[in-house]
Amino acid sequence: MVEKIIPDIVVGRLPIYLRALQRMMEENRRVTSSQELGERLGISAAQIRKDLSQFGEFGKQGTGYAIEYLAEQISKILKVDRVWDMAVIGAGDIGSAVARYQGFANRGLRVASIFDSDPAKIGTKVGPFTVRDSQKLKNSIRKAGIQIAMIATPSQAAQAIAEQLVAAGVKAILNYAPINLSVPEDVRVQYVDPVIHLQRMTYYL
Amino acid sequence: MVEKIIPDIVVGRLPIYLRALQRMMEENRRVTSSQELGERLGISAAQIRKDLSQFGEFGKQGTGYAIEYLAEQISKILKVDRVWDMAVIGAGDIGSAVARYQGFANRGLRVASIFDSDPAKIGTKVGPFTVRDSQKLKNSIRKAGIQIAMIATPSQAAQAIAEQLVAAGVKAILNYAPINLSVPEDVRVQYVDPVIHLQRMTYYL
Numbered sequence: 301m302v303e304k305i306i307p308d309i310v311v312g313r314l315p316i317y318l319r320a321l322q323r324m325m326e327e328n329r330r331v332t333s334s335q336e337l338g339e340r341l342g343i344s345a346a347q348i349r350k351d352l353s354q355f356g357e358f359g360k361q362g363t364g365y366a367i368e369y370l371a372e373q374i375s376k377i378l379k380v381d382r383v384w385d386m387a388v389i390g391a392g393d394i395g396s397a398v399a400r401y402q403g404f405a406n407r408g409l410r411v412a413s414i415f416d417s418d419p420a421k422i423g424t425k426v427g428p429f430t431v432r433d434s435q436k437l438k439n440s441i442r443k444a445g446i447q448i449a450m451i452a453t454p455s456q457a458a459q460a461i462a463e464q465l466v467a468a469g470v471k472a473i474l475n476y477a478p479i480n481l482s483v484p485e486d487v488r489v490q491y492v493d494p495v496i497h498l499q500r501m502t503y504y505l
Numbered sequence: 506m507v508e509k510i511i512p513d514i515v516v517g518r519l520p521i522y523l524r525a526l527q528r529m530m531e532e533n534r535r536v537t538s539s540q541e542l543g544e545r546l547g548i549s550a551a552q553i554r555k556d557l558s559q560f561g562e563f564g565k566q567g568t569g570y571a572i573e574y575l576a577e578q579i580s581k582i583l584k585v586d587r588v589w590d591m592a593v594i595g596a597g598d599i600g601s602a603v604a605r606y607q608g609f610a611n612r613g614l615r616v617a618s619i620f621d622s623d624p625a626k627i628g629t630k631v632g633p634f635t636v637r638d639s640q641k642l643k644n645s646i647r648k649a650g651i652q653i654a655m656i657a658t659p660s661q662a663a664q665a666i667a668e669q670l671v672a673a674g675v676k677a678i679l680n681y682a683p684i685n686l687s688v689p690e691d692v693r694v695q696y697v698d699p700v701i702h703l704q705r706m707t708y709y710l
Contacts, residue, residue: 315705379710393602490706497695
């Protein structure tokens with residue numbers, strides 16, 4: 301059977317649907333509709349139905365979606381029905397905030413280790429983690445089989461770190477350094493740069 | 506003259522172009538091409554030319570783009586050729602990291618104040634800022650004429666804070682709380698949730 305290729309833009313909306321469904325579960329809700337989801341998310345109901353239909357039949361005409369079931373199915377599709385270990389590189393303000401972030405729980409992700417190159421930081425505690433020497437990053441990540449990393453180093457260091465991560469077998473990088481990374485095609489990078497989001501809004505002020 | 510409506514997706518790419526051009530300026534580069542920009546950014550050269558042509562003629566066939574000039578023009582378009590004051594709400598790990606973030610400099614943005622509701626935090630220092638009482642947020646932001654805010658509160662508090670910000674005249678919100686906000690149509694919200702980015706990548710692992 302040929303696997304259907306799903307557009308990345310559709311894949312990108314699934315985590316947003318999942319977050320909204322998990323919020324509804326916290327509100328002890330049982331059933332929702334594409335209309336309600338759409339209103340919460342500012343996405344049209346038709347778009348949501350179309351996106352979800354790419355993966356199967358999750359709701360019935362007239363009865364809507366069972367929230368818990370749909371959340372489980374989307375978790376499976378996104379492969380976050382398990383827990384992925386992640387490495388954080390850079391124990392500055394942002395790296396430390398990320399390492400201590402409570403928001404990964406129940407969302408399929410867990411910080412496993414944090415690295416820094418600064419001798420003053422190596423060995424200190426960040427939340428429950430002891431900061432490790434980033435010179436040992438490659439072996440340590442390879443040995444642990446970690447496939448996801450977050451880069452929170454200064455911009456100048458980010459590309460070299462990315463190359464070490466790739467050499468260690470990392471396939472997904474969330475980059476907080478405000479610089480574009482060059483990586484092989486089989487490695488995915490997503491960017492978090494608050495300025496990019498803010499400048500997109502100043503245009504409209 | 507009727508102003509041309511530019512698709513938001515095009516507006517959203519301009520900050521990425523600007524960041525790459527500013528990086529080239531730091532490398533003391535003078536001239537670039539849509540090909541080179543495209544390779545750096547993983548965007549096709551044709552797309553870049555098409556995006557920029559929506560705003561005017563910035564390059565010449567065969568000679569490429571003058572980097573400094575193009576950066577200036579994009580800064581003007583995005584209205585970051587001035588400096589916007591921003592308020593940060595929430596002085597926890599993420600709010601504090603954002604308030605101390607060095608990456609806003611020279612990008613048209615500046616943190617002006619930080620607020621929290623926790624009596625233990627009010628009056629303490631975060632970087633150069635003294636944490637202020639978020640009960641006074643509305644008056645303080647209105648008086649200062651601040652139009653941009655970043656929410657870094659727990660999820661449960663975020664919607665109420667957003668409503669106060671809107672009442673104070675804020676038109677652009679960067680939301681770090683992992684929850685969708687409901688705001689009037691003339692207010693823009695962008696979201697920073699690392700899990701959303703990470704789950705978009707786990708799909709491919």
